[in-house]
Amino acid sequence: MPEFFAFLLDPAAYAALITLIVMEVVLGIDNLVFISILTNKLPPSVRGRARRIGISLALILRLVLLSTVAFIVHLTDPLFTLFGHGFSWRDLILIAGGLFLVWKATREIHHSVDPSDGPEQMVGGAAAIGFGAAITQILVLDLVFSIDSIITAVGMTNEIGIMMIAVVVAVLAMMAASGPLSRFIAANPTIVMLALGFLLMIGMTLIADGFGFHVPKGYIYAAMAFSAFVEILNMLARRRRQRDAADMAPAEH
Template sequence: MDFSWISDPTALVALATLVVMEVVLGIDNLIFISILTNKLPEHQRSKARRIGIGLALILRLGLLGTIAIIVTLTEPIFTLFGHAFSWRDLILIGGGLFLVWKATKEIHHNVDPSPSDDVFDTAKATMTFGAAITQILLLDLVFSLDSIITAVGMTDVVMIMVIAVVVAVTVMLLAANPLATFIHNNPTVVMLALGFLLMIGMTLIAEGFGAHVPKGYIYAAMAFSALIEGLNMLSRRAKRRKAEVNAKAPARRA
């Protein structure tokens, strides 16, 4: 195993940059896993997250072992309406359509639930364990392919790619339960997260049709939306505290 790249400053910069990019790309995957597993019975959620993230690691490392094939996925296989489509394009379009369908379905469920459903009762099982793992696996494949193609475009040192992928997936594993718990405890965040998934799905479709959307714009929009939602949460918390103080005041005077 060749570690001569460790003494190369350029390779170390590439490693640091790739780690950051892989972590950021993993956010999309993690949001999807968090929302999906919150629909399982409580005792199955943590296990499903570990399996989902473990599958992401296996897929990414497996794809790294077939870099020669991955590179060919970007080669055109047919042309339609003046645009040459590759296998990567078709996979991104398929994954994007799945994300759009899934996010739209969940948004509809939250906006117009059936009379017997409680919109924010995520403790109720609305999905089987097998169905959740299957859907996570499908999106893992799409996100993993995008992740590895990004890595191949930045460096040709396989060990750097492996380290970046392992670090990114480890961060996902550590953040999975806290993120899912946060979404579970803050129901309004669910709609925001579903909006993120809808935007990510549309971006994947656009990428598949050759319209490159800079990732920086997407994550800047997500960060800004999250900041506004954070301010809303602080505002609601302040109003609750004020209401509690006002409710206790008459009792003290009495």
């Protein structure tokens, strides 16, 4: 067996592989929410293609970064010190990505609540963004999330083979979930606003991380899960009220 796959003979490696796959899938949620919101602004005929291209780019970027893992490790080396914190390339990339996410989410929230912008600029409006612009924005965030994902993977294992398998499995899971998630978001406007709130929170978390204030991911995802659960309860309550109103309408006649 080639040395690259020698880890397959080590039972302990499978525990690391499963743990890393779960971690990569969780980290991919941020990327997937952004891709779903952005591609829903495209005409329906090209949304699927845009999602596939965006997620494929995420896979390619992660594999390319894994092939230069020695370089990626050095991205955490401080470049300069400011306010007592040593800033590395990773920090600068996270800050830039966080600022982009905050700007993008704020802009989309503004367009969704300000009717004076016109319906074509609303979240989900077909003419709100071009195909090339969508792919470019997805690529920018893919790069940010890919670097964070690979640095996390390097911190968990030294086996490149384990990292590659975990990345491929996580991206395939993103590909499978992208369609249903995008359709669910498109069919529920309140979910769009909630998802934009998530992007704001993720952007601020990236900025804080870049400045050396690490927020445990578990807190972030627990808050997201609780908010999503509350919104699902609201959706069920709205549907029940709509059914009750529909049942009462014939009786009134």
